[in-house]
Amino acid sequence: MSPKLTMIAIIMGAAAVVLSMSTYVVDQREQALVLQFGNPKAVVQDAGLHFKPPWQSIVTFDKRLLESDVPPNEVITKDKKSIMVDSYARWRITEPLQVYQVARTQTGVKARMDDVVRGKVREVLGQHTLHEIVSGGEKEDLRISLMKSIRDRADAGVQEFGITVIDVRIKRADLPQENSEAVFQRMKAERGRIAKEYRSEGEEAAREIRAEAEKVQKTLLAEAYKKAEIVRGKADAESTAIYAKAYNRDAKFYSFTRSLEAYRNSIGVDTRLVMSPDSEFFRYFEQSNK
Amino acid sequence: MPWSDQNGNNQNPWGKPGGGGNNNQTPPDLDEVLKRLQERFGGFFGGGGSNSGGSGGDFNLNKGMLTAISAVVFVVWIASGFYMVAADEEAVVLRFGKHTATTGPGLNWAIPYPVDRVEKLPVTRVQRLEIGFRQFSDGTTRKRNNESLMLTKDENIVDISFIVQYKIKSVENFLFNIDSATKTVRDAAESAIREIIGRTSIDDVLTTKKAEVEVETQNLIQSILNSYAAGISISTIKLQDVQPPERVIKEFKDVASAREDRERAKNEAQAYANDIIPKSRGESKKMVLDAEAYAKEVVERAKGESERFELLLTAYKLAPEVTRKRLYMETMEEVMTKADKIIIDGAVAGSVLPYLPLDRTSGKVEVAK
Numbered sequence: 001m002s003p004k005l006t007m008i009a010i011i012m013g014a015a016a017v018v019l020s021m022s023t024y025v026v027d028q029r030e031q032a033l034v035l036q037f038g039n040p041k042a043v044v045q046d047a048g049l050h051f052k053p054p055w056q057s058i059v060t061f062d063k064r065l066l067e068s069d070v071p072p073n074e075v076i077t078k079d080k081k082s083i084m085v086d087s088y089a090r091w092r093i094t095e096p097l098q099v100y101q102v103a104r105t106q107t108g109v110k111a112r113m114d115d116v117v118r119g120k121v122r123e124v125l126g127q128h129t130l131h132e133i134v135s136g137g138e139k140e141d142l143r144i145s146l147m148k149s150i151r152d153r154a155d156a157g158v159q160e161f162g163i164t165v166i167d168v169r170i171k172r173a174d175l176p177q178e179n180s181e182a183v184f185q186r187m188k189a190e191r192g193r194i195a196k197e198y199r200s201e202g203e204e205a206a207r208e209i210r211a212e213a214e215k216v217q218k219t220l221l222a223e224a225y226k227k228a229e230i231v232r233g234k235a236d237a238e239s240t241a242i243y244a245k246a247y248n249r250d251a252k253f254y255s256f257t258r259s260l261e262a263y264r265n266s267i268g269v270d271t272r273l274v275m276s277p278d279s280e281f282f283r284y285f286e287q288s289n290k
Numbered sequence: 291m292p293w294s295d296q297n298g299n300n301q302n303p304w305g306k307p308g309g310g311g312n313n314n315q316t317p318p319d320l321d322e323v324l325k326r327l328q329e330r331f332g333g334f335f336g337g338g339g340s341n342s343g344g345s346g347g348d349f350n351l352n353k354g355m356l357t358a359i360s361a362v363v364f365v366v367w368i369a370s371g372f373y374m375v376a377a378d379e380e381a382v383v384l385r386f387g388k389h390t391a392t393t394g395p396g397l398n399w400a401i402p403y404p405v406d407r408v409e410k411l412p413v414t415r416v417q418r419l420e421i422g423f424r425q426f427s428d429g430t431t432r433k434r435n436n437e438s439l440m441l442t443k444d445e446n447i448v449d450i451s452f453i454v455q456y457k458i459k460s461v462e463n464f465l466f467n468i469d470s471a472t473k474t475v476r477d478a479a480e481s482a483i484r485e486i487i488g489r490t491s492i493d494d495v496l497t498t499k500k501a502e503v504e505v506e507t508q509n510l511i512q513s514i515l516n517s518y519a520a521g522i523s524i525s526t527i528k529l530q531d532v533q534p535p536e537r538v539i540k541e542f543k544d545v546a547s548a549r550e551d552r553e554r555a556k557n558e559a560q561a562y563a564n565d566i567i568p569k570s571r572g573e574s575k576k577m578v579l580d581a582e583a584y585a586k587e588v589v590e591r592a593k594g595e596s597e598r599f600e601l602l603l604t605a606y607k608l609a610p611e612v613t614r615k616r617l618y619m620e621t622m623e624e625v626m627t628k629a630d631k632i633i634i635d636g637a638v639a640g641s642v643l644p645y646l647p648l649d650r651t652s653g654k655v656e657v658a659k
Contacts, residue, residue: 005352027387028466047388064466065518067473088477090518134441134488143485167517169481173488174439180447184537187446187492191541195548202552206559213563217570224574228581235585239592246596250603256614257602260621272630281622282633 021054030060033096040097061096061106065166068110073118074176079129081179086172089117089154091165098162109161116157117150117168124150125173133173143170371402378414380461383407392461409465413458416525419472421479422451423530439535440484446492449535452504454479454511455525463521474520475511479527482510492534496542500529 025048026032032044036056044050045063052058072086091113093099093106103109124146125133132142147169155165175183247254267273277285375381375395383391383400384407391400400406422438425431438451456475458464468474486506490499508527515522534542606613 025387028384028389030387047386049386062469064469065520066469067477069473069477088481090474131445134443134445143488167514169477169514170484171477171480172436172484173441175441183445183447184535187534187538188541191538191545195541195545198545198548198552202555205552206555209556209559209563213559213566217566220567220570220574221577224577228577231578231581231585235588239588242589242592242596246599249600253603253606254599257599257617260617263625264621267625267629269628270630271628272632273626274632274634277633277635280618281626
């Protein structure tokens with residue numbers, strides 16, 4: 001290679017170095033703070049390729065919505081119950097310069113924000129009862145307005161950090177261990193009560209059904225008995241009338257034939273008769289022409 | 291890089307106007323590009339060569355080699371800009387970090403490194419998050435009690451695990467608006483389900499309102515994610531296990547069996563009713579029919595007997611005295627034939643009667659005078 005060519009290569013190399021020092025890329029997801037010997041000079045929000053003097057340096061911050069899982073927080077509610085509240089926040093860096101001044105890094109400012117959010121969670125939830133926090137009490141949207149008020153207060157609290165809190169939501173609001181124990185005991189007792197109630201209800205229904213059936217049974221039988229007796233009575237009356245009508249035609253003859261029939265029916269082989277020879281039957285027993 | 295100086299001034303090394311439309315990045319005509327390169331570099335080197343004078347052949351060789359190497363390197367560089375987007379993906383093109391284009395499936399081209407960067411995302415793939423439990427690759431699952439236990443409206447504790455399925459709705463929002471998709475969805479889901487369960491009583495959660503809980507939770511997660519402009523759409527929420535906490539599960543099962551007991555008691559009683567009512571209906575019919583049979587019998591007998599009496603009476607009236615005698619004698623004959631008889635004269639009866647062994651007789655005693 002000729003010296004000239006070498007020269008060209010060196011010049012181009014140097015140019016490349018200078019160029020790389022005086023350009024920087026800002027990602028779509030980021031925003032940049034330009035520092036000159038540590039002093040903030042400018043904030044660059046636009047993504048793309050940018051230029052700077054080689055002696056300036058760049059600090060980038062996230063531009064997206066950032067998550068923060070706020071550590072669980074013990075809150076004493078208005079009704080003096082203690083609950084563990086696990087919440088999360090969504091936040092955004094709006095002023096990289098302030099972030100840099102307050103905490104230098106994103107992690108630093110996040111830690112400060114977490115503290116603020118935890119404080120506001122305690123502050124807001126402390127004014128409400130457990131029932132209100134868990135289920136919103138009587139108003140269904142209370143929980144929502146609680147979270148909104150935490151967010152608003154937290155947002156106001158982090159104003160000077162150059163960030164904004166977009167949302168704070170309660171992930172969990174759980175009872176501490178010893179309270180859970182009490183809840184379990186209560187649940188057990190309540191279930192016992194419900195089970196007993198179900199069984200008694202079953203017994204109640206069963207007894208009612210049985211009694212109802214027996215009532216139907218007795219009614220049916222009684223009605224049938226009544227009907228049968230009437231039928232029998234009518235038949236007896238009718239037959240009596242028939243007999244009376246017939247026998248009345250000659251009552252003497254009736255009593256004669258009926259007596260004969262009664263003798264025939266009542267006197268059998270096992271009957272011993274002690275008789276006097278004076279009776280009608282023996283009229284001709286001792287003499288032939290009486 | 292031989293052309294890095296030109297890069298510095300113009301994003302496109304071949305001097306075309308910057309990119310035109312975002313979505314029509316067709317590869318430049320290679321022949322044209324090479325020709326223009328040769329013109330530029332050739333002129334540069336050529337000019338140098340003529341100034342130095344002398345060794346023209348040597349330089350020509352150098353010039354030729356350089357051109358060839360440059361051409362090959364350039365072609366390889368250009369080719370590295372091709373990328374495939376699979377059918378279930380979308381790709382985002384970032385030019386020096388700035389979002390310039392979003393491309394769909396197929397073969398695409400972007401300006402190669404260091405200008406453009408391509409990020410591909412599976413947009414149609416449904417992704418899945420487990421809350422309250424974790425499933426491992428070998429199929430086993432493990433409960434996560436701190437996620438699954440939650441308070442209901444009536445301050446009971448319920449154990450719920452569920453699956454969230456979501457997909458990317460907007461690649462731009464998904465990439466540029468939120469920092470961690472899984473974390474965002476998980477947080478929103480945990481918060482949403484607790485809010486919904488906190489508004490529902492334990493009995494409703496465990497029995498009738500599961501579907502409602504799913505729908506409401508899905509809507510709430512979606513509206514939270516929309517408020518973050520997360521570019522995520524929730525496909526479904528599936529409640530996996532909804533049960534009382536392990537500590538009290540026995541009591542809950544007992545309630546269920548008590549409910550069964552209640553139904554069983556009712557059914558047994560109903561069976562008893564179904565047994566006795568038809569039977570007594572039959573019995574009562576039988577009673578009435580028996581009575582009717584009796585009535586028929588009694589009346590018919592009466593008719594028969596009275597008819598018989600009347601017929602006899604008619605005949606009797608023809609010769610009353612003789613008939614009377616005959617009837618009497620016939621009857622007495624029949625009776626006397628069968629019966630055991632002791633005939634005592636009336637005059638001695640009083641003194642004999644006490645000594646008769648009447649007690650030995652088994653049958654009836656009739657004293658006729």
